[in-house]
Amino acid sequence: MQKLRITVLDLVTKGPTRRLFNRIMNANLASIMPQAIAVWCEELGHDVRFVCYTGFEDLSAELLHETDVLFVGAFTRSAQTAYAISNLHRRSGAVTVLGGPHARCYPQDAAKYFDYVLGFTDKPLVEDLLRDRAPQRPVGLQLSAKRQPAALPSLRERWKFVEPTIAKSPFFKMVPMVGSLGCPYTCSFCIDSTVPYQPMSFDQIRDDLRFLLRKVKRPRVAWHDPNFGVRFDDYLSVIEEAVPSRRMRFVAESSLSLLSEAHVKRLERNGFDALLPGVESWYDLGNKSKTGAAVGEAKVRQVAEHVNMILRHVPYVQTNFVLGLDSDRGAEPFELTKRFTDLAPGAYPAFSLLTAYGQAAPLNLELQRAGRVLPFPFFFLDSNHAMNVRPLNYTWPEFYEHAVDLTRYALSGARVRRRFLANRGISTRFLNGVRAVTSGRAKWQAKIGRLLAKDIPIRRFIEGESRELPKFYENRVRESLGPLWEALPVGALMHDQNAYLKSQGEMPAKPRSKLRRPQAAE
Numbered sequence: 001m002q003k004l005r006i007t008v009l010d011l012v013t014k015g016p017t018r019r020l021f022n023r024i025m026n027a028n029l030a031s032i033m034p035q036a037i038a039v040w041c042e043e044l045g046h047d048v049r050f051v052c053y054t055g056f057e058d059l060s061a062e063l064l065h066e067t068d069v070l071f072v073g074a075f076t077r078s079a080q081t082a083y084a085i086s087n088l089h090r091r092s093g094a095v096t097v098l099g100g101p102h103a104r105c106y107p108q109d110a111a112k113y114f115d116y117v118l119g120f121t122d123k124p125l126v127e128d129l130l131r132d133r134a135p136q137r138p139v140g141l142q143l144s145a146k147r148q149p150a151a152l153p154s155l156r157e158r159w160k161f162v163e164p165t166i167a168k169s170p171f172f173k174m175v176p177m178v179g180s181l182g183c184p185y186t187c188s189f190c191i192d193s194t195v196p197y198q199p200m201s202f203d204q205i206r207d208d209l210r211f212l213l214r215k216v217k218r219p220r221v222a223w224h225d226p227n228f229g230v231r232f233d234d235y236l237s238v239i240e241e242a243v244p245s246r247r248m249r250f251v252a253e254s255s256l257s258l259l260s261e262a263h264v265k266r267l268e269r270n271g272f273d274a275l276l277p278g279v280e281s282w283y284d285l286g287n288k289s290k291t292g293a294a295v296g297e298a299k300v301r302q303v304a305e306h307v308n309m310i311l312r313h314v315p316y317v318q319t320n321f322v323l324g325l326d327s328d329r330g331a332e333p334f335e336l337t338k339r340f341t342d343l344a345p346g347a348y349p350a351f352s353l354l355t356a357y358g359q360a361a362p363l364n365l366e367l368q369r370a371g372r373v374l375p376f377p378f379f380f381l382d383s384n385h386a387m388n389v390r391p392l393n394y395t396w397p398e399f400y401e402h403a404v405d406l407t408r409y410a411l412s413g414a415r416v417r418r419r420f421l422a423n424r425g426i427s428t429r430f431l432n433g434v435r436a437v438t439s440g441r442a443k444w445q446a447k448i449g450r451l452l453a454k455d456i457p458i459r460r461f462i463e464g465e466s467r468e469l470p471k472f473y474e475n476r477v478r479e480s481l482g483p484l485w486e487a488l489p490v491g492a493l494m495h496d497q498n499a500y501l502k503s504q505g506e507m508p509a510k511p512r513s514k515l516r517r518p519q520a521a522e
Contacts, residue, residue: 001131004068006041009085010034010052010165014078014379015480017055021438024431026054027168032152032176032224033099033121034073035161039153040123041071044130052165060483063088069133072114073100076357079378080477083113083492084484090115095133101191102378105358108499111140113489119144148181148198155208159215172427174222174251175212179205179235183226185255191360192226199231202238209242220249220273228252232263239270249273251316256306264313273425274316276350279303282336283327300336304343311346315424316431319347323403324354329393334402341410346422348432349410351441352383353403354391359500368501371509375467375497379477384441388497396462400449407442469494 012029013022030052038050051062063085070089074082079102086096098110099118110117115136116129122145129143155162155177166173182195212219229235229252239250250267251274259267259277267275283295294302303319310317321337341349356364356373367373372390380386391399409415416436423429451458451472460466461473477493478485498508 007067008038011074011078013055028174035158076102077382084487105360122149178224223252268313276318278320307344326392334406345418353387373497
């Protein structure tokens, strides 16, 4: 095979940023698969250049080098950035390849702007692609392995790409590792819900941990598992065998159902200092939160008690909620979440707006059939800047009023002070404080709520009555992309939000508005 010049780009974020929290954390959000792709390409004999974009680099300068094949890993929020970069490289004669969550969620759209769009990816698939590497125009080729790879490159093999990435973080440096792929739960809104759970090699995990101890003094590992610890005893036994007591710290996302007090105490003994359990809803998902049939106020009390137990052993806990689920109705779910923040003041509450990411989850087909999915540009699909699902039990003004009120409550000065006093350790207090005061979520969502009342184009767009993108949103994307705006391909700002449904041979229902016209417009 001809020796190729390959660039692998991990788009951690979608554009330049100066937010302090992003400076601290973005480099720690680097993905494992772009590093794996880089390792596989080198093993196949190619010259590889790896770039992790965190929002603080000069992206134009980073991508000046000549490239035969460009691999881009991107979340949906970075899709427009990825499309513009692909366009520039295709003009220069490169073949471009997209992988990552956006490629899995929106393959039909991504194929318009990349030569290859990858689903599940393993080394044989990469080898076949590079052997052929023929440009695919005007529509790219969608490729996927039959399943997730059985093994990924070791940390030793990835280290030459990991080390310069974590060096970009000034304070917290987290090394990405993964103990399993897929998920044992079946949450209908989750991208991993249809991917079979698959533990990785325990021997490799043991070797990776031992290797890291030789490279970094008291390192911190971020486990990328959707739910760490499903095979709890197996994982902790490996950690205990490989890592001397308190020589390494760990961050993991897990479900409350796995975090019994006995398990949490064992995690504490082994250096776990941050856990991110999902609560999601006060009415559903009792199996994931270990609350059984308890709902509403009873579930709040039970979850708060559980989280407070965790906080007695683990200093940093982030609880994850989804706003706008169909099980929500009226003010109660928002008031219950306020109640939770009062009962568990040490936990940082993270709120995500319900978002249908293309064909990521089974629920999305139902939402598209009902005509409830909106064509928001991918740029805004980050769980914060737009909710692309029309709520079932709220008008838009009602929903935004509740969401803004809850966010302001949770991030108010009084709650920040209570969280500060309830937290243990300088790092936890500092990180939670910076995160709360620099969030900007409530301000943005309040602005959208005000625009709904007076801006007719925004009102019609968000109601699904018009596909014409309001200038307010277009200008926001233009400002963020900067020079890359001129490279954005024609038509790449918008997408067919029902492409998944249409690929199944169906058409969506016509949306029915829940809102009256604003008085000012009449």
